[in-house]
Amino acid sequence: MALLEVKDLHTSFFTDAGEVRAVNGVSFQLDHGKVLGIVGESGSGKSVTAYSIMQILAGTGKIVSGSIKFDGQELVGAGEKVMKDIRGNKISIIFQDPMTSLNPTYTIGHQLMEAILLHTNRNKQQAWDRAVEMLKLVNVNEPEKRMKQYPYEFSGGMRQRVMIAMALACEPDILIADEPTTALDVTIQAGILELMKDIQKKMGMAIIMITHDLGVVAQLCDEVVVMYAGSICEQGTADEIFYNPCHEYTKGLMRSIPTAENSGQRLEPISGTPIDLLNMPKGCPFAPRCDAAMKICIKQRCERMEINDSHYASCWMNVKKAVSEK
């Protein structure tokens, strides 16, 4: 049984302007100790998927339908009591902007100890020790001194390390990392990623890495899910996605990054703008920007099709290829 099973998840935001369908029919699985990457542009629904799993959606957001099973237990509709116990304890999340993700009026120590005291049986002294231990784990120097400091006394990279320490303090089974390095300098990014790789090896938890940076995916991820406009275009192992992309969007992404092969050639960005999630048209959401779009793409969405037992894609191009190969 997979550690996390997401089946046909639909999440929408019910705003004054209408229903914004942020996640439309997303399904994937995560096994113990694996690193899954969710790749997509802003607005593709990758963060909303993560927030749906943790059920920390902002005010107007709701899971409309679908199932999320953690260790066999159904989370959708399970209620606050169940979720409170899971958050920060069995499943943890770290966010994109470390500068704003920590409460400025509490010390780092207080914020670290909060989760520990909530979810474990430790007393204050033990919680303190555990917090210091976690700070050491994420390579924050002078941890005892740091415990008494406030967030404004930390740099961006350090704050992100603290966030990681906070998330891992209760030894969760899954760590969700929502674009953890996007808001940091490139040089700091490398450090954080190294840290995450290191910790993952040491603690063996599963990671869902949400990012728009294919480089990060290449470094860390075993499996990859590519999202666009709230749906999954393609999913498979990292190797498959990189070397045998089977969706026009994925192909476009691969074409737009500089590699050794296309060095010296012009990079091809994907032109056009994403569709309006408020008024979603029929057909494939990527079609308006797809160079290879066909008439059927405008009329009808392509269902998820199996390429091999670990690789799936939803693109009519595969049907065309198969038909012409026949």
Add this chain to the structure above:
Amino acid sequence: MNPKTLKYILKRIILAVFTVWVVITVTFFIMHAVPGGPFVGEKAVSPAVQKAMEAKYGLDKPLFEQYLTYLTDVIQFKFGPSLKQRGRMVIDIMTDGLKTSIKLGVIAAFLALISGTILGSFAALRRNTVFDRVIMVVTTAFVSMPSFIMGSLLLIVFAIELKVLPANGSTAAGLILPIITLMLYPMSYITRMTRSSMLDVLGQDYIRTAKAKGVPRLRVIFGHALKNSLIPVITYFGPMLAYIVTGSLVVEQIFAVPGIGRAFVQSIINRDYTLIMGTTIVLATLIVIMNLISDILYKVVDPRINLE
């Protein structure tokens, strides 16, 4: 404490002292700019008697000398005798008045603070519900009514028509209406401020982090959110006191409360110059001190501001 904060505090204290000095000076020179002096218009005063009175009060000396004398006196709290209330010293009149007015003001401020923050927080938590909308409408109405209108209306409704509360402010029960009148505006202001601040805070990332850690909802609100929401309210302490001081001038008139505000207004009507100057300086100094405390408190409490 952060050396930058200390420097800021020092600067503000110097500015406050300087402001009080400006107030004293301005008050002095304005009062002496009135043509004719304080004894003009008094009936049946012969020029000889007038001269004698002026000599008695030191009004015949050159202006600058009078100023310096006054300045040194004020610093020692010697405000001189009242010109119109024979036999009473200004400082005694003020002290008597202050006792009542401070009681009035402090209770009103306290009530406004407590009720304002509670109502504002609830309005934010129950955003866009009937509860919230009613609060917003009511507070908007209160914020638009001058204190004398509010006071007069309350007087009409409760003291005259319904006859449930006394109209005169000399008794303890008689203070109820004045307190309510004084507190309605600050309460409404604080409610709106707290609501807006709370809504702002609830949308912040660190609230999401707290929720993601599994912190129970009540603790998120009263632990994480409230602390941050109340910080801007501290900036309102100074203006609130200024409002209460000026409001009390009018409220004490309407309800005949024997406070320093009424003494001030009467002194203006009577042209009791020493009393006018004394009360102006005392009230102004109160306001300046309150603003100072408010500014310092805000700096100290908000850890982010310290960074600058």
Add this chain to the structure above:
Amino acid sequence: MDINNLKHFSAQVDLDDFNPASEKDKEYMVKMRPSTTAFKDGVRRLRKNKIAMISFWIIVIIALAVIFIPMFWPYKYEAILGMQPGKPVDASFNNLAPFEYAKSELARIESGESVFPHIFGTDAQGRDYFIRVVYGTRISLAVGLFASIIVLVIGLLVGSISGYCGGVVDMIIMRIVDIIYSLPDMLMVILLAAVLKVAIGTSLEGTPLAKIGSNIISLFIIFAILYWVSMARLIRGQILSLREQEYVLASQAAGAKGSWVIRKHLIPNCISVIVISTALQIPSAIFTESYLSFLGLGVNAPMPSLGSLASDALNGLSSYPYRLIIPAIVISLIVLSLNLFGDGLRDAFDPKLNN
């Protein structure tokens, strides 16, 4: 590719569908929203705000009413109706209830004349109360408006100079601003009003300004001295940010195009800040004026102001409560509407608050 997956498509698959889609087909999927200028956008937002629009119309109606009603109303605000030259004093004019008539008026009605009713009755001196309320509103509105304009002009001037010159000039002006800002304004206002009342009182007689009254003049003087500071700070801030933008852009190779950007974005920004600030200053000025009038430091009798009407009404409060309630409602309505409209303006035009 698993052929089995294709099976349930075969019935529907039309091979033509696998031809490339045209640009038109793709465009049909994407509906673009039209772009507008910042100003039109703001006006649109403002109009959508029902409360702000209602407040706007209330203000307009009141303003029109106070301008036009006195033109045809048969009673003058200062006319003590019981005292006609040459006739004995008719005290029955005093303290009439709404729609009541005095004795001599009743006599005229009996003889066939139609007498215009006193909609709000008369006050203790036999003056028609309705027209006094109308005039009082006119005074309050006018004072509010002119005081705000004074504040705007002075603040704009000082702020611009301070921001533009910079250096020592800026520093001195800002120190003065700090001090004036920390003065407890109401106390100073009362003091100045009391003093100026005596000081100017007699010197205005014979001049056209006498009609307005020394107190109002002193009010304007007070506003000119004390209340311009916020506006000055605001303007200075805008100018400083403008210079920063220019400096940054100048150091790029952009050249002339940069200054066009500034003109298109920052100047409208400045204007919106000024307009909103002034709109919110007017109710504050009206507040101050009515407060002073209530204390007896505002308009000179017989000219009414909403504040002085309220103050006068306190004397006969138990017998004639409506004399207080009417000006109270009018003031509250005006201040409320102006505040709501100002809030609406700010919500519509302040880009920082846009989500």
